[in-house]
Amino acid sequence: QNKPKIVILGAGYAGMMTTKKLIQKFRPEEADIVLVNKHNYHYQTTWLHEVAAGTIDINRSRIMISDVINTRRVQLLQDTVVEINREDQKVILENGEIDYDYLVIGLGFEKATFGIPGMDENAFTIQSVDKSRMIREHIEYQFASYKNSTNDDGDKDHLLNIVVGGGGFTGIEFVGELAEKVPELCNKYDIPRNKARIINIEAAPTILPGFDQELIDYARKSLENRGVEFKTGAMIKECKQTSVMVGEEEEEIKAGTIVWTGGVQANSIVGNSGFELTKGKVNVDEDLRAPGYENVFILGDCSWVMDKESGRPYPPTAQLAMQEADTCANNLKALIQGGPLENFVFDNKGTVASLGGKHAMGTVFEGKKLFGVTAKAMKNVIDDRYLFLLGGPKLVLKKGKFRPF
Numbered sequence: 001q002n003k004p005k006i007v008i009l010g011a012g013y014a015g016m017m018t019t020k021k022l023i024q025k026f027r028p029e030e031a032d033i034v035l036v037n038k039h040n041y042h043y044q045t046t047w048l049h050e051v052a053a054g055t056i057d058i059n060r061s062r063i064m065i066s067d068v069i070n071t072r073r074v075q076l077l078q079d080t081v082v083e084i085n086r087e088d089q090k091v092i093l094e095n096g097e098i099d100y101d102y103l104v105i106g107l108g109f110e111k112a113t114f115g116i117p118g119m120d121e122n123a124f125t126i127q128s129v130d131k132s133r134m135i136r137e138h139i140e141y142q143f144a145s146y147k148n149s150t151n152d153d154g155d156k157d158h159l160l161n162i163v164v165g166g167g168g169f170t171g172i173e174f175v176g177e178l179a180e181k182v183p184e185l186c187n188k189y190d191i192p193r194n195k196a197r198i199i200n201i202e203a204a205p206t207i208l209p210g211f212d213q214e215l216i217d218y219a220r221k222s223l224e225n226r227g228v229e230f231k232t233g234a235m236i237k238e239c240k241q242t243s244v245m246v247g248e249e250e251e252e253i254k255a256g257t258i259v260w261t262g263g264v265q266a267n268s269i270v271g272n273s274g275f276e277l278t279k280g281k282v283n284v285d286e287d288l289r290a291p292g293y294e295n296v297f298i299l300g301d302c303s304w305v306m307d308k309e310s311g312r313p314y315p316p317t318a319q320l321a322m323q324e325a326d327t328c329a330n331n332l333k334a335l336i337q338g339g340p341l342e343n344f345v346f347d348n349k350g351t352v353a354s355l356g357g358k359h360a361m362g363t364v365f366e367g368k369k370l371f372g373v374t375a376k377a378m379k380n381v382i383d384d385r386y387l388f389l390l391g392g393p394k395l396v397l398k399k400g401k402f403r404p405f
């Protein structure tokens with residue numbers, strides 16, 4: 001008997017939650033489910049700024065997929081997707097290929113560098129566990145190099161500068177972690193704190209453009225109090241090996257570490273496989289399928305979903321990706337067993353950003369503003385809620401952030 005085969009690409013928020021929902025919806029005799037992922041672990045993308053700064057242990061951000069997905073029900077394929085062959089309904093992998101009846105693409109994001117000269121080559125990005133680990137190791141290496149440099153005419157000072165390009169949520173959460181980590185490194189390497197600079201550069205007139213002004217002001221003050229410098233209305237024009245060129249005057253800012261947090265786009269596999277892109281991602285239909293494809297869903301950071309109210313797409317978040325997984329699983333059930341497909345409706349539960357240590361801010365419950373430790377506690381609740389959905393209380397106990405303040 002021919003069972004439909006559902007193949008899910010990527011074990012991020014979208015892929016993991018879709019897989020979990022499909023297990024609940026289909027009995028083993030009703031559908032085969034295959035989850036393809038680069039690694040045998042799932043990682044918390046929303047904690048990568050902490051991995052990159054070195055304020056969290058790397059293993060805390062990783063979860064073995066087989067610990068939370070029943071591998072007797074789901075075939076786990078640890079391999080790297082190379083291309084999707086839409087016409088033949090096949091996925092080309094580094095070590096083989098796999099065919100599908102239904103496909104869910106959840107391959108996540110890649111940096112978008114908008115053609116800025118030198119950015120791809122010279123800047124780090126907070127994009128995966130491995131790439132984030134490079135940043136923490138590099139920063140520490142720069143501190144060690146500074147101590148060993150015999151160049152005493154002040155020219156070695158730039159080794160300790162960390163430039164973060166882009167003041168969106170990723171950039172701001174990252175400098176918050178650095179504000180905690182850098183004093184620790186200064187202590188460890190006997191370097192005065194004022195020698196090491198953390199500089200955030202944002203092209204728009206303000207950091208976190210479009211967010212609530214009172215919360216922006218709070219975040220900026222909290223970070224400045226802990227030694228973060230901001231340059232707003234300052235566009236990075238070029239990135240060199242040890243400096244960035246900023247603004248119309250092309251001011252040169254030297255740094256030993258340059259991290260780009262200036263924008264994201266869909267995993268390039270999507271565009272390279274022939275899906276039509278709008279501003280770097282696929283504009284999916286209201287039921288989350290790729291336009292023109294009855295059996296292909298594109299979720300999370302690979303797609304845009306239109307918010308009819310604002311006429312703009314929803315910002316790509318883990319919150320959105322997880323909610324999309326619900327609709328996708330319901331629609332796969334409807335496609336395979338008959339019934340109407342549903343349109344995706346986003347239920348925005350708010351935005352909370354960590355600012356390092358006990359500091360945070362954000363909005364919840366339709367606009368209620370939270371600051372400081374209250375916001376930080378809420379952030380931990382949000383993080384733990386996800387762990388609970390993924391792996392129940394056991395996972396919360398193992399990896400959770402439930403430290404009381």
Ligand code: FAD
Nearest residue numbers: 010012013014038045046080081108300301316317318319
């Ligand atoms: P991802 O979570 O990125 O997962 C993609 C998966 O695909 C990964 O497991 C990857 O290994 C796998 N993969 C990639 N390429 C291949 C390949 N070729 N072959 C096989 N597997 C592959 N959102 C929030 O809602 N709240 C937050 O607090 C928040 N904080 C964030 C903090 C940071 C530092 C960053 C960078 C983002 C944050 N976001 C937050 C945004 C959120 O993380 C993303 O929107 C979310 O991760 C998108 O989920 P996804 O499933 O599409 O992709």
Ligand code: NAD
Nearest residue numbers: 166167168169170201202203235236262263315316352353
């Ligand atoms: P983003 O696109 O939201 O922000 C990038 C920032 O870089 C923008 O403010 C932009 O003006 C700036 N920029 C672009 N080019 C520049 C240049 N040449 N020079 C200087 N600045 C430049 O990207 P992000 O911050 O990575 O966020 C991606 C998504 O992830 C967003 O949807 C965000 O909401 C989400 N996210 C959410 C959280 C949270 O909820 N706590 C945390 C991190 C990320």
